[in-house]
Amino acid sequence: MxxxxxxxxxxxxxxxxxxxxxxxxxxxxxxxxxxxxxxxxxxxxxxxxxxxxxxxxxxxxxxxxxxxxxxxxxxxxxxxxxxxxxxxxxxxxxxxxxxxxxxxxxxxxxxxxxxxxxxxxxxxxxxxxxxxxxxxxxxxxxxxxxxxxxxxHDVTVTDTPSRPRSGDVLLSEREPALVYRPATRTAAPPAGLPEEAVDFAVDERGTVWSVEQSLSGEPYRVVWQRDGRTLGSEPVPKAYGAADLAARGDTAAVALDLDEGVRGLLVTSDGGAHWRTVLAGGIPWKELTGLFVLEVLADGRLLVGEEGGRYWLADDPANSAFHELTTPATFTSFTVGGTTLYGIVDATTAxxxxxxxxxxxxxxxxxxxxxxxxxxxxxxxxxxxxxxx
Structure with missing residues (x-):
């Protein structure tokens, strides 16, 4: 925060x-x-x-x-x-x-x-x-x-990297990146994170999903690891950068970014075995100009939108088609818990x-x-x- x-x-x-x-x-x-x-x-x-x-x-x-x-x-x-x-x-x-x-x-x-x-x-x-x-x-x-x-209760924060395990929780993906381990009440940087990683997420099984940006001009790449072992990687379509990353269960998604803003998603619904791009899906991508929101529900459906604006929820865990949510007011903050949706309506000016x-x-x-x-x-x-x- x-x-x-x-x-x-x-x-x-x-x-x-x-x-x-x-x-x-x-x-x-x-x-x-x-x-x-x-x-x-x-x-x-x-x-x-x-x-x-x-x-x-x-x-x-x-x-x-x-x-x-x-x-x-x-x-x-x-x-x-x-x-x-x-x-x-x-x-x-x-x-x-x-x-x-x-x-x-x-x-x-x-x-x-x-x-x-x-x-x-x-x-x-x-x-x-x-x-x-x-x-x-x-x-x-x-x-x-x-x-x-x-x-x-005190939490011990250490500089010594530790490999994420099942049940660990990502506290912060930005510097300093920290993962919390409930069993020991410790927070530590994740070990084995690629040096070229610009964003990452940790799912409930301890799998580390990261987006790498090559210094040699190669396309961005999604890499997923568990217990220090690389399970797979997938290149981001060449024309795009990567604006955001979310992962839960077998679902992972990367926001595909151009200079003008987010223009689609790169999605897997089977743990990385197959990937597809979503450049339409019922979402008017060019109209999204605010801070992008990307969340994964417990059932694998994706929620996308912009903070303080409009939101779309996937019709099913395939995440190929989305419908816009009708909300009682403009939410200044939006998040998910399991499959429950939470929106906060608050003032935007003093x-x-x-x-x-x-x-x-x-x-x-x-x-x-x-x-x-x-x-x-x-x-x-x-x-x-x-x-x-």
Whole structure:
């Protein structure tokens, strides 16, 4: 996750979400509050918001109410969810801010929560869902594990490379690249990564998929390895670069890039035995001009789109035909957990007020219906459902 620009709650980051139980999906929370409102209500909210970010010891409930929508959501293997919230200085890039997280158990009730004062220019923590909890991506404060009860455990970060194994989780694919091992609570660079790799992913079996850029002008190449042994490679079509890479199970996909933007996909659905290019598939590639999003669902279907824009979901795991998702509002952040879709509606400019439809939206039927989850108090959660078909 990157630094936070000057806006009310910071830029909503893409968060990896593990498989989650439908009980949680039906009882999730986000910050709640009136959308819009009269001038008096708006003024009251601004005053409350300022008090929260200036408070040296803010409460989680106050930060969540001020933030409105969560800035991220990740899931652990037992169905627990971690939601993060961010309230920053509206008037300036610098100044006071506040952050919070809340863990919701598989039954939909709040298990633990925490808030703290921050500075607007601070880099916000990012989390990844892992076996037994949630790991903070190493930053200025190092790394730690929050278990599903909200208890904090140290994570050892080492410079010694280690070969990824089954069950390992990719924490960061950019420098420094790190893979987390739940069994030992350690994070280490992946061993054996090709020197020419410009992007890589680690799937649940410990297979390392990487995109290599040749220094000799040869086409980009996809390489996949396991236990230090190269299993195969596939050249990217000559005219294209590689903009993004995603892998899960037997599915891997590379975004095919030209100077004008992403123009298609290179896809395998059988672990690399066969590859094909998707240059149409129902997606108007030339209209995608924003930050590209590429995700793999648990059933092998691909989700593609652009952050803050439109999204398309594959009709089936063959990933040759896609349909555009109908969403209740423009999502500022979008991610998947298993086969569940999560979209966050948040402000895109600095404001104290909530935007229309602000919050976390969930679909467990491939985007045919969406419901917005909302929090009620600090002891438990409930659902304010608004279904869009």
């Amino acid at each position: 990157t630094g936070v620009p000057a806006r009310r709650k910071g830029r909503a980051w893409r968060a990896a979400v593990g498989p989650v139980a439908l009980a949680v999906a039906a009882a999730m929370l986000s910050g709640c509050g009136a959308e819009g409102g009269d001038d008096s209500a708006s003024g009251d909210r601004e005053a409350r918001y300022r008090r929260v970010i200036e408070d040296p010891h803010p409460s989680p409930a106050d930060v969540i109410e001020a933030a409105g929508a969560p800035s991220g959501v990740v899931g652990a293997d037992d169905g627990s969810l971690l939601l993060t919230y961010d309230a920053t200085n509206v008037e300036d890039d610098e100044g006071p801010a506040a952050t919070a997280w809340r863990i919701v158990g598989p039954d939909g009730r709040t298990v633990a929560e925490h808030a703290e004062h921050a500075d607007a220019e601070d880099v916000r923590p990012a989390f990844r869902g892992v076996s037994g909890g949630f790991v903070q991506v190493p930053g200025d404060r190092g790394a730690f594990l929050l278990d599903v009860r909200g208890e904090r 404001t104290y007020d909530l935007v229309r439809h602000e919050g976390l939206w969930i679909s467990d039927d491939g985007g045919r219906a969406w419901r917005r989850a909302a929090g009620f108090g600090t002891a438990g959660v409930g659902v304010r459902s608004r279904v869009f078909w």
